[in-house]
Amino acid sequence: MNSVSVRQSLRGRSSAETRSAILDLIRSSGEITRVELSRRAGLTEATISKVVNDLIASGLISASGRAESTGGKPATFLRLDTSTLAAVGIVLDLPHIVIVLCAIDGSVVGSVTISATREDEPEVVLERIAAGISELLDLNGTTPDRVIGIGVALSGRRSYRGPNPLDWWENMAIDKRLETLTGIDVLLENDANCAALYEFWSGGIPPGHDFAVVYAADGIGAGIVINGDVYRGRSSHAGEIGHVYVDRSETPCWCGRRGCLEVTGTPSAIARRTRDTPELFAGLGVADDDSTRAIYAALAQRASAGEPNALKLIKEAAEYVATAVVGMANTLDLGLVVLAGPGFAGAGPLYLKAVRAALDATYIRSVHRVEVRLRSVDPNIAALGAASLVLHRRLTPHHAA
Ligand SMILES: [Zn+2]
DSSP states (O other), X not given: OOHHHHHHHHTTXXXXXXXXHHHHHXXXXXXXXXXXXXXXXXXXXXXXXXXXXXXXHTTSEEEEEEOOTTOSSOEEEEEEOOSSOXXXXXXXXXXXXXXXXXXXXXXXXXXXXXXXXXXXXXXXXXXXXXXHHHHHHHHTTOOGGGEEEEEEEESSOTTOSSSOTTGGGTTOOHHHHHHHHHSSOEEEEEHHHHHHHHHHHHTTOOTTOOEEEEEESSSEEEEEEETTEEOOXXXXXXXXXXXXXXXXXXXXXXXXXXXXXXXXXXXXXHHHHHHTOHHHHHTTTOOTTSOHHHHHHHHHHHHHTTOHHHHHHHHHHHHHHHHHHHHHHHHHTOSEEEEESGGGTTTHHHHHHXXXXXXXXXXXXXXXXXXXXXXXXXXXHHHHHHHHHHHHHHHOGGGTO
């Protein structure tokens, strides 16, 4: 992002917006001097100093002197203060609910895992989660008053008409109940949007850089960040690429149409196809009653090892995903696509290769390059993203305005 666009956007803004935007510049820079901040924000050094002093007093940033490599007098560098405030992120997934504690730069301070099954009452599980948060804060020497919020990542969208991973939680006001149990504000968001916010907050992505995170767990969805905030569309279903047409063999989908990514290229769809292919299923070393996730993980591992039948299925899935991603990248004129989530953990490089090849051969490539990154290493990315949601909403609220 160039300094001219920042200058234009910061002049005449309210003090809260200016404060948010300056904090955003510090976050995305890693560390920055007051002089550079003043140049990039297009504001006077006096204005910058006032905002910076306020941010230091609030415990959001810290300043330290250091000699520059070129010699000369020591400069003061500003960076996010990771020692005082924190955010909690939770991914509401069964059978393991992960809770992470993050510093305000999105780095992980600690985590705990809670077990829960479909047979458990949601109320009992929420009480377990509240106890887990309390334990996590104790273990890391922090207190609820230093936690600026709890973010909860829900798998998938809440208004699915199809096989709903969330039916277990239905009619439960998770946020209100968890707020009562913990005394801390709670924000809810779907897992793909959380993963996108994690990328934005922790990946050093400047506010003007539009991108999408394709998040795969059991299903696949995209979190789209436009102008520094998640693009939700009319009903928070933007990025729902599961019902993009990708498959000419026209497999029927529960949505009423045929050939959707949802029934052909998602980890759960691939696991179903594996279960229906006895000779492949028999060689995976999984039991009949194992979860679709366990079956998919075994298949992805076989594919990575080069087993031909497994490889064929995963390569097909990767082509379907690539088709959906190309449509999205062309439509939105994206410069960056990130593949993330547990669904890419086993055979991520195969997906990366297919998506890259497809984007290199499509229309938008004639205009500019579309970078593709794989970020599958952390299976807790949705929980980290939920913490990033809190940081994003609480620390830089101008994005939501
Ligand atoms: Zn469909």
